[in-house]
Amino acid sequence: MDLTVVILVEMLYAVASLILISAGLAVVFGMMKVINLAHGEFMMMGGYATITAVNLGVNIFLAMLIIAPIVVGLIGLITERLVIRHLYGRLVDTMLATWGLSLFFIGLATMIFGNTTTGISTPIPGFSIGNYQINGYNFFIIVVAGLLLIGMLTILKSTRAGLIARGAMQRSDMAAALGYSPDRIYMATFFCGSALSGLAGAVLAPLVGLVPTSGGAYIAKSFITVIAGGPSLIAGLFTSAGFFGIVNQIFTFAISPVIGEVALLVAAVILLRLLPQGITAKFFKGKL
């Protein structure tokens, strides 16, 4: 009984962390069609922003939920103005340029913070269920991921800003004809996407030892989650994160964490072979 609860919580946590690390990419790649290979580095910078802020004496929740997203969002904004802006619509070129950016940010972080592991302790203590110890912070991540999904859905579906953003992504010429500037909208959307990446990196920062190269650990997972999700943003994110998270945890508990990771990747390859356009191209069609 206790074990069932533990496994259930772990599965929810795996799903939630996949949602968290993929949300920023879902906006940047899913909506804007910019293949952002620097996504992992945006998360890494979110982590460093949090740790720096906490070390300066800022409250940890303030640092994670407010400061890190704003800092990373601004970095994203500068990147968009300098580099990405020139490459919209050139899929392969954005991929290569953002790969270069990712290496650039890794080098920058190495020069500033050094090639050592830094970290902060989790602000929420663990507790036990029967004979098992559970990390209390996992619940925080589950809650944040849930709120994130609901928040994104509300903004995209029921606010005017979300409507304009979706419209401009579909037909930027139409949006321009109606008097909105696609350039500005793209800029704002990229800001939101990178802020989400920063938030994810910040929330996960207390759980990992942060090194300048730790972005690489997230990039593949977030990409396969978003791509396997398919055309609809929120439904795709939710279903594919759910699928991969559960597969990962089943194999982790049954065999070992490494096999769990490998199982996730193999599942992704098989899934893409069967549904090359992603899950939501077949199911939940037309949903957001």
Added chain:
Amino acid sequence: MPGSLSKDAITIILVTAILIWVMPLLISTYTLTVLIVYGMLGLSLGLIWGFGGILCFGQAAFFGLGAYTYAIAAINIGESTVPMILAVLVPAVFAALLGAMMFYGRLNDVYLGVITLVVTLILFKFINSTAGPQYLIGNARLGGFNGIPGFQTLNIPGHPDDYIWGDSYFYVCAVLLGVVFFLVSALLRSSFGRIAVGIRENETRMSLMGYDVRARKTVLFAAGAAIAGLAGALFANWAEIVTPSLFSLGQSAEIIIWCIVGGLGTRLGPILGAAGLAYLKFLLGQQTLIDNTLITGLILVLFVLFLPKGIVPALASLWKVSFGRRPKGRIHLQRRMKSRGRING
């Protein structure tokens, strides 16, 4: 491509001979050897990406697979000829299977990139986790993160005690690169190569003309992997150790950067890009002021923004503008039109 294949062969032999003679005067042969190996690796991606339009994010997987195959086979056999052949065949077969899965599934662009990326990651994670003594292939322990050291290096075929190393190993690598370059030229001149370029330009049209696009892409993909595998085996011989970092994403990224900087759609570009950037990295590694990764990243971003075609095509067009024959009359114009039809070289 201008000229004929025999003319190509003569040029390749001459240039290789001159470079083998001149380059050791400038750079030590030990460094040169690895530059040649990287050049071959660059050429492998240059072939499938530049001429076949297949952007593979996991070329390092075939490179690493070649190196590991060589190391494992060399420990088990104790002689280097069969392992060298295996190191070419295993990645090629692996790539053929992977390619068949992808191309017959009609996966394209991004999905192709993601799957090759994921496969590289799987290999990297798997090899990294094989530290225990239970991971044995024959007599070879996979060794996890520490890799496999101490295998038989290249020897004269049939004489396991006559090692080829130092300067003579450099000559072997240089000649092999020349041979591979010639084979790639021959492949591109054949109808297979021309159809591959056609598929790159317009896949739908080629399949409507009756060519089996999927099979052709698979074969080209496997050919690229075979070259990468050979480069991997040569690298294993040079480094005398193989480690999981051969499979790493950083390695894959570097190969793509070489091709972009050198120039896609040329045979020479990826080789020059690889050797040049690897040498630049070697020089930069000797200073501590600026981080190496930062500069690599900056180079890639600047090239994508300002010189997306790469150095070699840019230089070629510069050469044409400054020294090429100017059109003066009708005959010259015709000649120019003709040469325009053969840019893909």
